Amino acid sequence: LGFVDREVEGNELLLEVDFHVGKKQLKQILEKVINTHGATQTAEVLDDVKAIGYKFSTRAAMTVSISDMTVPPQKPQMIEEAQNTVDRITKNYKRGLITEEERYKEVVETWKATDDKLTDALLSGLDKYNNIFMMADSGARGSDKQIKQLAGMRGLMADTTGRTIELPIKSNFREGLDVLEYFMSAHGARKGLSDTALRTADSGYLTRRLVDVSQQLIIHDADCVGPDEEIPGMYVQAFMDANEEIESLKDRITGRFSCEDIKDKDGNVLVKANHMITPRRAERVMKKGVDENGEPISKVKIRTILSCRCKNGVCAKCYGANMATGEVVQVGEAVGIVAAQSIGEPGTQLTMRTFHTGGVAGDDITQGLPRVEELFEARKPKGLAIITEFAGRATISDTKKKREVIVTNEETGESKAYLIPYGSRIKIQDGVMLDAGDELTEGSVNPHDILKIKGLRAVQDYMLREVQRVYRLQGVDINDKHIEVIVRQMLKKVRVEEKGDSEFLPGTMVDVLEFEDVNKKLEAEGLTPATGEQIMLGITKASLATDSFLSAASFQETTKVLTEAAINGKVDHLIGLKENVIIGKHIPAGTGMKKYRDVRLNTDIQMETEVDLDEEINLDEEAEMPAEAEIETQEETVTEEAAEEAVTVEE
Structure with missing residues (x-):
């Protein structure tokens, strides 16, 4: 399986699984089994694991009694020390040495530290065969948090x-509460319950909007580029938050197609261009891959859904691996719905609370579900950060009346003063050089500003990073491609500014790909192309801006959508899933796709005297039956036993 390196001398007879197996290790074992031996073998292994589990848990007869909860002997002393520290903090506050905010913060931190210290003492003092400890340690039930209580x-x-209440x-439950x-x-207990109830509703509504915006995205073709065309794609690198890694480069490239050859330092190709980066290849790339300067690889150019040129839906190569099987996704897979459910379902696990950040009038940063919603609806965020519109040198001027950051571009002489609202924290030093789109104050950036100042690629990256940050900080792993599906739908439209020689009306929203195609044709004919500005729509707006009025009407604002469709004489081409269901x-999608339904079946029909085929199949009297019947199976198929073979015939 790869737990033991068999190539090393002396390792030939070592046991493959020779370690303590809990839930986490079991996952690793299964992953290796499925990668090396396939699904059938894995099923057998799982059955055997189950049998072992039942056998030994029956013999062990696990039980939990009150004596399993041993209170650490050093608890009273720890509590006393903490109480003394708190008394000292209160004394300092009464003497006016610290503010109320600082006192509260220090008290809370003292108790937190004591709690952690006590938990460590408790867990290290438990016997490794203690029933409660075994339950938590194996990952079956319970956690350190619950043992601590x-x-x-x-x-x-x-x-x-x-x-947080400072008292x-x-x-603990063993001693009893007063x-x-x-x-x-x-x-806390009551808040927990009401929170969960509210969260389910919010998360459900988010899922519904996500499904609506992405339902028409289906894997349409195997590839969106011709043999001699350049492969579209973009560079990806690990997502960082300050110095902490949110998502590693390996996670981001696994299951994707590379746009160019990835080589090691000797020039050997690790992954060919337009080939899929499997988990094993990804590992090799991270270990041995180098960039063009011979440095260890830090960014890789991959095909992504955001750069796919497919008109309707996405192509299989830009999507990459199907997350369920690890194989290349099949044409017909409804990836839009999968993406919506993958983002919406863990929504219930995200916390609802806004974390209160200490400090002077510090704005609460929205996190959890509300932040995800804020991003997907492309709203102006709470606690907005101010960003520069062009590159230049920053000067901070702080007078009694107002605080400003003045940015001056030394080449063009352009200068602009940004007023800093009261209570915002300035993020930069005086006199630094800034790039366009750099943040001046702390907070969240408005995605529309990023699109305007830094362009399409930057806003796609921002959306991906921010959504990933919310989910990963809560310990939920979502693959990038699901978020990309939604972001692609949000950035599908262009607002026409100058119509040129096209038939577009200024001010209308047009599909990006259609806009580019029309402009290409106009340029080829030597005419003036239209100009437009890329816009970003929130998921609700994007769902209503779809070409299908049936889908939009079944989502929200039914009367408005239908009256507008009637006035404009709209035609619904039934491209998405919802319209067809309606x-x-x-x-x-799936086997319902045209290419799977228009199957031509060529078969020999052996004529026999006893069977009158004409009568049997109700063909025209005059029609002669060809020896090789070309038969199309369409929506309704009838099976007739003609001679020895059962033949599917158009009715």
């Missing part, structure tokens, strides 16, 4: 607004 201390609780619950502690913990046709 049973035998350590329950710790700090949040009130209904999500702010901790010092008891009345005040019980009352305080009721806050009128009761096959959906154009």
Whole structure:
């Protein structure tokens, strides 16, 4: 399986699985089995694992008793030390040495540190065959957090607004809570339940909007570029947040097609251009790959959904691997719906609370589900960061009346003063050189500004990074391609500015690919092309701006959509899934795709005297039956036993 390197001398007889197996390790074993031996073999291995599990859990007779919860002997001393620290902090506050905000922060931090120290003491003091510890350690049920509440201390609780109450619950469930502690913990418990109820509704609505915006994206073709055309794609690198890695480069390139050859330092090709980067190849690229300067590889050019040139839907090569099988995605796969569900479903796991950041009038940063919604709806974010519109040198002027950052471009002489609102934190130093689109203050950037200042590629990158940050910080792994599907739909339109010699009306929204095609034709004929500005629509607006009025009407604002469609005499070409479901046709995905349904069947029909084929199949009297019947199977197929073979014949 690859746990032991068999090429090393002396390793030939080592056991393959010779380590403590918990839930995490079991996952690794299964992943290796499925990669090396395929699904059938994996099923057998799983059956055997199940049998072992049942056999030994029956013999072990796991049980939990109150004596399993051993309170660490050093607990009273730890609590006392923390209490003394808190008293000292309060004294400093009363003497006016620290502010109320600082006092609160320090008290909370003291109790947090004590809680962590106590948890460590508790876990290191537990016997490795302790029943509760075994349950949590194997990953079957429970966590350190819950063990801590049973035998350590329950710790700090949040009130209904999500702010931490500075008085901790010092008891645990083994010792029992007193009345005040019980009352305080009721806050959090109740908030937890009401939060979950609200979250399910919000997450469900987000999923519905995502499905609506992406439902017409289907894998339409095997490839969107011809044999001699340049392969479209973009460079990707690891996503960083400050110094912390949100998503590694390996994760980002696995299951994608590369746009160019990836080589090692000796010039050997690790991955050929237009070939898929499998998990194994990705590992090799990370270990041995180098860029054109011979440095270890830090960015890779891959094909992505955002750069796919397919008119309707996406092509299989720009999508890459199907996340369920690891194989190249098949033509007909409804990737839009898969993407919407992959983003919407974990939405219920994201926290609802806005984290309160300390500091002077610090704006709460929106996180969790509301932040994802804010991004996909392309709204102006809460706690907006101010960004520069052009490159230049920054000067900070701070007078009594106002704070400003003045950016001056020394080449063009252009200069602009940005007023910094009260309470915003300036992010830059005085006198630094800035690029266009750099942030001057802390906060979230408005995606529309990024699109205007830095262009399409930058806003796609920003959206991907921000959505990934929210999910990954909560421990939810989503593949980039699902987010790309949605972002592609948000950036599908261009607003026409000058019509040139085209038939577009100024001010109307046109599909990007259609706009480019028309301009190419006009340029080829020597006429003036139209000019337009790329725009970004939120998912609700994008769903209503779709070409299909049936799909838009079944989503929201039904009367408005239908009256507009009627006034404009719109035609629905039934390209997406929803429209076809509404009128009761096959959906154009999977086996319902035209290319799978128009099957031509060439077969020999052996004539026999007893069977009167003409009568049997109700053909025209005059029609002669050719020896080699070319038969099209269409929506309705009838099976007749003609002679020895069952033949599918058009009715």
